[in-house]
Amino acid sequence: MAISKTMSDALNKQFNEELSSAYLYESMAADFYAKNLSGFAVWMTAQASEERIHAQKIHQFLDGNGERVFYAAISEPQAEWKTPVDAIKAALGHEKFISKCIHDLVRMARKEDDIATESFLGWFVTEQIEEETTAQALIDKLEMVGDNRMGLYQLDKEVSTRVENNGG
Ligand code: OFO
Numbered sequence: 454m455a456i457s458k459t460m461s462d463a464l465n466k467q468f469n470e471e472l473s474s475a476y477l478y479e480s481m482a483a484d485f486y487a488k489n490l491s492g493f494a495v496w497m498t499a500q501a502s503e504e505r506i507h508a509q510k511i512h513q514f515l516d517g518n519g520e521r522v523f524y525a526a527i528s529e530p531q532a533e534w535k536t537p538v539d540a541i542k543a544a545l546g547h548e549k550f551i552s553k554c555i556h557d558l559v560r561m562a563r564k565e566d567d568i569a570t571e572s573f574l575g576w577f578v579t580e581q582i583e584e585e586t587t588a589q590a591l592i593d594k595l596e597m598v599g600d601n602r603m604g605l606y607q608l609d610k611e612v613s614t615r616v617e618n619n620g621g
Contacts, residue, residue: 457565461520463558464570468511469525470554475504477547480530481540490605492613493537496591500544502617507577514573537605538595545588552581 456464478501485494512522534540555577562571591612598604 456518456520456567456570460561460565460567460570461515461518463561464511464515464520465523466525467554467558468508468515468522469527470551471504471508471511472524473527474547474551475501475508476527477530478504478544480532481534481544484533484540485537490537490609492609492611493540496612496615497540497544499615499617506617507580510576514570518569538592541588541591541595545585545592548581548584548588552585555581 478497482494482497482501485491485497515522531543534543555574559571559574559578562568562574594608595605598608
């Protein structure tokens, strides 16, 4: 069964949201690099790479269903965050927004009785839970460290080991 024009347009929009997420996280990485927090920068760069993989998954799904993918303009992301915890809180807020977008897409697929798209979106539902949990855990650690420079130095080292999940 082909996907509807409404569903295709909505998935296209989500494709662009994923690319826009990558852009935001690259901007956070640039801010971390500028502040000599290279571990956090590596963590954010891995996050950005995952977003591009998410976009690619949607691209492949649309293409596999005979639908054309369109690239939209991406607005300029924020360039600076006051503290590392502010940046990660902003990332968590953004992930919550993305979770809502994914849930809206699932509702649309259900309404259209589009079982294939609903099943495809299941991966994203699970991924969002993981992404929100990971961001929250990092916020908790940053709050624990507080103003302790040595603690921040150690945490920066710890998060530098993150590699992107290729979405398999
Ligand atoms: Fe950060 O999430 Fe994509 O989907």
